[in-house]
Amino acid sequence: MTSRFAAMEEGKEKEAAPVRMSKSGALPVRLLMVSLTFLLVGLGLCIASMFAVKYFGIQNQISVAPVAESNIRPCFDEPSSVSSWVNPLSNLLHNMNDSDLFWRASFVPRVKAYPFKRVPKIAFLFLTKGPLPLAPIWERFFKGHEGMYSIYLHSHPAYVADFPASSVFHQRQIPSQVAEWGVMSMCDAERRLLANALLDISNEWFILLSEACIPLQKFTVIYLYLSRSRHSFMGAFDEPGPYGRGRYDWNMAPEVNITDWRKGAQWFEVNRKLAVDMVADDVYYPKFKEFCRPACYVDEHYFQTMLSIQSPHLLANRSLTYVDWSRGGAHPATFGRGDVTEEFFRRISEGSTCVYNDQPSSLCFLFARKFAPSALEPLLNLTSKVFGF
Numbered sequence: 533m534t535s536r537f538a539a540m541e542e543g544k545e546k547e548a549a550p551v552r553m554s555k556s557g558a559l560p561v562r563l564l565m566v567s568l569t570f571l572l573v574g575l576g577l578c579i580a581s582m583f584a585v586k587y588f589g590i591q592n593q594i595s596v597a598p599v600a601e602s603n604i605r606p607c608f609d610e611p612s613s614v615s616s617w618v619n620p621l622s623n624l625l626h627n628m629n630d631s632d633l634f635w636r637a638s639f640v641p642r643v644k645a646y647p648f649k650r651v652p653k654i655a656f657l658f659l660t661k662g663p664l665p666l667a668p669i670w671e672r673f674f675k676g677h678e679g680m681y682s683i684y685l686h687s688h689p690a691y692v693a694d695f696p697a698s699s700v701f702h703q704r705q706i707p708s709q710v711a712e713w714g715v716m717s718m719c720d721a722e723r724r725l726l727a728n729a730l731l732d733i734s735n736e737w738f739i740l741l742s743e744a745c746i747p748l749q750k751f752t753v754i755y756l757y758l759s760r761s762r763h764s765f766m767g768a769f770d771e772p773g774p775y776g777r778g779r780y781d782w783n784m785a786p787e788v789n790i791t792d793w794r795k796g797a798q799w800f801e802v803n804r805k806l807a808v809d810m811v812a813d814d815v816y817y818p819k820f821k822e823f824c825r826p827a828c829y830v831d832e833h834y835f836q837t838m839l840s841i842q843s844p845h846l847l848a849n850r851s852l853t854y855v856d857w858s859r860g861g862a863h864p865a866t867f868g869r870g871d872v873t874e875e876f877f878r879r880i881s882e883g884s885t886c887v888y889n890d891q892p893s894s895l896c897f898l899f900a901r902k903f904a905p906s907a908l909e910p911l912l913n914l915t916s917k918v919f920g921f
C-alpha cells in the first residue's frame with residue numbers, strides 16, 4: 533500500500549509541475565485539464581485512504597506496520613492469480629485472531645487435482661515454552677530436505693526467539709498465547725499451530741512436538757512412513773477406571789457418550805483432512821471446554837475422543853512418539869546425559885511391535901521424548917550412527 537501511495541504522490545508532482553509553468557502563459561483550458569487531473573488523483577487518493585483506514589486502521593493500531601503490509605497485498609493480487617492461495621505467507625506474524633484464523637484455515641478445495649505442482653510437505657508443529665535446547669539435532673535432521681517440510685513454533689508470547697538467519701527455525705514463530713497443561717488453552721494452542729500450518733496448502737501431514745522431543749529416524753524414513761500410511765496417528769484408547777472413563781462427565785451426552793470416551797497422549801500426527809476437522813470443530817469443543825476440567829485433563833481426551841467419533845477408520849489409535857511411563861508418577865521419565873546410549877535406542881526400537889497398514893511392524897516410533905538439555909551432547913555424538921543423519 534505504501535509503495536502505491538508513493539507512486540501516486542510522484543505522479544502528482546509530475547502533473548503539478550506544468551501548472552506552475554502555465555501561470556505566466558495563461559492557458560485556461562490546459563490549466564483546467566491539469567487541475568481536473570489533479571482533482572481526480574486527489575479524490576482517488578482520498579478514497580483509497582478511507583478504504584485503508586476502514587479495513588486496516590484498527591489492526592494497524594495493534595500490530596506493527598510490516599505485518600499489515602503482507603495482509604494488504606492479496607487484496608490486489610487475488611483476482612489475477614491463485615498465487616496468494618498457493619504460496620505460503622512469507623511472514624508468519626499475521627494479525628488474524630483465532631476466529632479469523634480458524635475460519636480461513638478451514639477452507640478446503642473441492643477440485644481434487646491441484647492446478648500446480650504440489651510436493652506434499654510435513655508440518656512440524658513445535659509447542660514450546662521458550663527456547664529449543666535440542667535445536668542442533670533438528671537442524672541436522674532437516675538438512676538437505678528443503679521443500680519437503682515446514683516448521684511452526686508456538687511459544688510463550690513473552691518469549692522472543694533469536695535464531696540466526698541460517699537456522700531452520702528462523703522467523704518460524706506464529707502469534708501465540710499462554711498455554712497451560714491440562715486445560716483448554718493447551719488445545720487452543722494446538723489448534724492454532726494446525727491452523728497456521730493449514731494456510732500453506734502444501735502441508736499434508738501435521739506432527740505435534742515439544743522442545744523435549746527428538747526424531748528417531750532420518751527424514752526420508754519418516755516421510756515415507758507418513759506418506760504411505762493409511763491412518764493418522766493419535767493415541768486413543770478406551771480405559772476403564774478413574775483415570776479413563778472416570779473423567780467422563782454425563783453432561784457431555786448426547787454429543788459424547790461414555791462408550792465414545794477416549795484417552796491418549798497429546799502428541800499426534802494427523803493428515804490434512806483431520807487437521808481441518810480439528811480446527812473446524814464447534815460441536816465437541818464447547819462440551820469439552822465446559823465439562824472436562826482438571827482432574828479431567830482435556831489435552832488427553834478432546835482430540836482423541838472427537839476424532840474417534842468422527843473418523844474412527846482413519847486412526848491408528850497409537851502415537852508415533854515414544855514416552856517412558858515405567859518410572860511411575862504423573863509425568864513420564866526425562867532422559868539426561870547419562871541415559872543416552874546406543875543400547876538405550878536399541879531397546880526403544882527392538883522393544884515393540886505394532887500394526888502399520890493392517891500389517892504387523894517393528895517400526896513403531898519415529899520420535900521420542902522427554903530429553904533434557906543435558907542430553908544434547910551425547911545425542912549429537914550418536915545421530916549419524918544410530919539415526920542415520
Ligand SMILES: *[C@@H]1O[C@H](CO)[C@@H](O)[C@H](O)[C@H]1NC(C)=O
Pocket residue numbers: 629630631632
Ligand atoms: C476477531 O477479529 C474480528 C475482526 O477481524 C472481530 O470481528 C471479531 O469479533 C474478533 N473475534 C474475537 C473472538 O475476538
Ligand SMILES: *[C@@H]1O[C@H](CO)[C@@H](O)[C@H](O)[C@H]1NC(C)=O
Pocket residue numbers: 785786787788789792841
Ligand atoms: C449417544 O447416544 C445417543 C442415544 O443413544 C445417540 O442418539 C447419540 O447419537 C450418541 N452419540 C454418539 C456421538 O454416538
Ligand SMILES: *[C@@H]1O[C@H](CO)[C@@H](O)[C@H](O)[C@H]1NC(C)=O
Pocket residue numbers: 763840844845847848849
Ligand atoms: C481405532 O479405533 C477405532 C474405534 O475407536 C476403530 O474403529 C478403528 O478400527 C481403530 N483403528 C485401527 C487401525 O485399528
Ligand SMILES: *[C@@H]1O[C@H](CO)[C@@H](O)[C@H](O)[C@H]1NC(C)=O
Pocket residue numbers: 909910913
Ligand atoms: C562422543 O563419542 C566419543 C567416541 O565415541 C567418546 O569418546 C565421547 O566420550 C563421546 N562424548 C559424549 C559426550 O558422549
